[in-house]
Amino acid sequence: MPPNSFKVLFIGDSLMMCCSGKGIWDNCCGMAASSPEKDYVHRIVQGVQSSMDRPVEALYNNGGNGTIVQMLAYARRIPLEPDLVILQGGENDEFNDAFRSTYRALLDFYPVPYVVIGDLWSEEKSNFSQQKSMARSYPFVNLRAINQDPSNSGDGGPYA
Secondary structure (H helix, E strand, C coil): CCCCCCCEEEEEECCCCCCCECCCCCEEEECCCCHHCCHHHHHHHHHCCCCCCCCCCEEEHHHHCHHHHHHHHHHHHCCCCCCCCEEEECCCCCHHHHHHHHHHHHHCCCCCCEEEEEECHHHCCCCCCCCHHHCCCCCCHHHHHHCCCHCCCCCCCCCC
């Protein structure tokens, strides 16, 4: 990685990165993208790169696996020094007190700006994410609105 690169850390689940295999998800990219170049990680990196005169590098937390607890554990184990964090996750978690406290800890883990992406399926979790991101003056992206438009799906497979 170039020493002067702008590092964007993507924390997320399979919407960020999924390499499940043939017949489940045929692309190694964020779910619902028809190709790696069209997933949100690659599009965000392209957008940031277009406004910068130094290299932009994407870092992944946990390769898109698991739950908020696993994402926080990974962050604590692997020393990363991002310049920006994109937080997406929670679809695989039960919405309970453990989720709420872990989510807040993850939002406060890195001392850099965040962009928070809401829950794809749960309005309750998405509202919680939005409330916590706004309390920290972080931008929020509402996936529930995006999810309602069927043209936003890139794959005709079982997880379209």
